Amino acid sequence: MGNHSFKEYAISSTVEQIIEGLGFFNPTLIQEQVIPAVLRGESLIGQSHTGSGKTHAYLLPLLNQLEDESQHVQFVVTAPTRELAMQIYNEVKKAVELAGKEEVWKSSLVIGGTDKQRMVEKLTSNPPQIIVGTPGRILDMVTEEALDVHNVKSFVLDEADLMLDLGFIEDVDQILIRMNEDLQLLVFSATIPERLQPFLKKYLVNPTHIKIDDNKPSPESMEHRLVALRHKDPADLIMDISKSIQPYLAIIFTNGKEQADELASGLLDRGLETGLIHGGLSPRERKRMLKDLQSLRYQYIVATDLASRGIDIQGVSHVINARMPKEEEFYIHRVGRTARAGLEGTAINLYTEEDFPLIEKLEKRGLTFNFYEVKNGEWREAKSYKERQKRTxxxxxxxxxxxxxxxxxxxxxxxxxxxxxxxxxxxxxxxxxxxxxxxx
Incomplete structure (x- = not known):
């Protein structure tokens, strides 16, 4: 948190009421910079890690700019997955309720997996001022003329790099070309890959660039443990680890859908009640899995990077990397799922010699790793990987x-x-x- 106060910003008493109802006291680092920039009408590119308070960084100032009397779509928020869109929409609904504006500020969730014709009828009969959804279904509604986006003032592109990875940037492009040139475009992305540059250059001229990097790649309340995998089966090692921890919820990361399926199956065979989330699941399976997570059916859930980026899973106490990622940013994203809102968290990494370069890079960024082995469900300190490197x-x-x-x-x-x-x-x-x- 910074040293600023929400009262420093030129916001209405209604938005102040929302902030108070949410229990916010001071803005987070990204909110400190994004809120005033959005209030000034600037287009921007915002970079921050998971759990930084990004969603309210753009929602609060956009709600501040809503014109009650204008009965047309005023701002649009796009997200790469239905789950993330639903989470953002729920935050919008909560804010509207806290403002006491249920009869004035109308919002709609526009995502796939729902009856298309019914959605067309709803949007045309009761036009909303706020749209939250996925690019594909929003574009459907625009081409069906159920949504008029010509007068939209602000457009949010959330998780832009994930949009690119999942192939949704073209849909976003088709939506934007139907909007006014003076549109306020707010792009949020954990990373800015080179492949995203043509899109950014097409729609943004001298945007404000906000990057939150306080030289702390993970919260101070998080511990990072390294456990040598050697020739062991990851499922066997994770079973041993499970005897030594009591997680509220542990996310176990793998590098791809096939690894996730194999590991989840292996853990279930060994008697560990385990959930599974990845992009290969059907919408119905994903919905059921999220419902099971919310009802605390699972203590462990196996996930891929893409799934974890598109879903905000609450109450994660442990992150276990069954396979360490190849890049630093993916590691930061994974461990960012825990130790949120001031809570403690633990990241447990199963590593091999191939992971030494990544570990060294993360150490240079200020992370401290502790080396352990697990025997009969008990933690024991182990030699560091550097000592292991010295093998003849x-x-x-x-x-x-x-x-x-x-x-x-x-x-x-x-x-x-x-x-x-x-x-x-x-x-x-x-x-x-x-x-x-x-x-x-």
Whole structure:
């Protein structure tokens, strides 16, 4: 939090009432910079990490600019996933209720997975001033002439880099070309990839660029633990870890849908009640899973990066990286799911030698990693990865030879990889003993 107060901004008594009802005292770092810029009518690019207070950074000033008497769409907020759009819409509804403006400020959630014709009828019979939704369905409503966006004053593009990854930027482009040139465009993105630049240059001329980087890539209340994976199956190691922690909710990250499916299945087979969220699930499955999460059915949920970005999962006490990501920013996003709102959190990382470069980069950014191993459900301090790096070439050669000694079965059966790893581990230990005896 900064040292500023919401009272410093030129906001109405109605918005002050919303802020008070939300229980906000001081603006967050991104709110300090975004709120006055939006109030001045500036277009901007905002960069901040998960949990920074970004949503209210744009919602509060946009609500401040609403004209009660104007019965047309005044601002549009787009999000890459239905779940994220629903969460933003719920914040809009909450703000409207706190303002006591239910009969004046009309809003609509425009997402797929709902009856298209019914949505057309609703939008044409009762035009809203606020639209929150996904680009594809908003574009549908515009082309069906159920939505008139010509007079929209402000347009929010949330999670722009994820929009790009999921292929929705073209839909956004088709919506924007139907809007006025003097539109206030607010783009929020954790990262600004090179592929996003043509879009930004097309629609933004000298925008205000706000980047929140207070040199703290994760909250001080978070601990980062490193646990060597070695030749173990991640599901086995996570089961052992589960005996040593009591999470309110733990998100277990993998690098892709196939890994997520395999890990969730492995944990369920071992008796750990585990949920699963990734982009390959059907809308119905995702909706059911989110409902189960809200009802606290699961203590553990396996997720991919894209799913985690599009969903705000509350109450996460632990983040477990079954596989560490390849890039720093993805690590920051993952661990940003916990230790929010001043609460404590723990990030547990299963690592291999391939992760050393990433760990070093994160250490340079100020993160401190503690090294542990888990035996019989108990944490024990372990040697750092740097000490492990000093292993002699002989050991590396022995590992290579141990793997070569394992014969791949002609007929592949479930669990064959695990068996091959176990056999390679046994071979390595035997070769190591033999090598030691020869030296004596």
């Amino acid at each position: 070439p002989v050991h590396s050669e022995l590992e290579k030879k141990a793997k070569q000694m394992v014969k791949k079965p002609k007929k592949v059966k479930p669990g064959y990889k695990k068996k091959m790893k176990q056999e390679a581990d046994k071979n390595y230990k035997k070769l190591k003993r033999d090598s030691y005896r020869k030296k004596r």
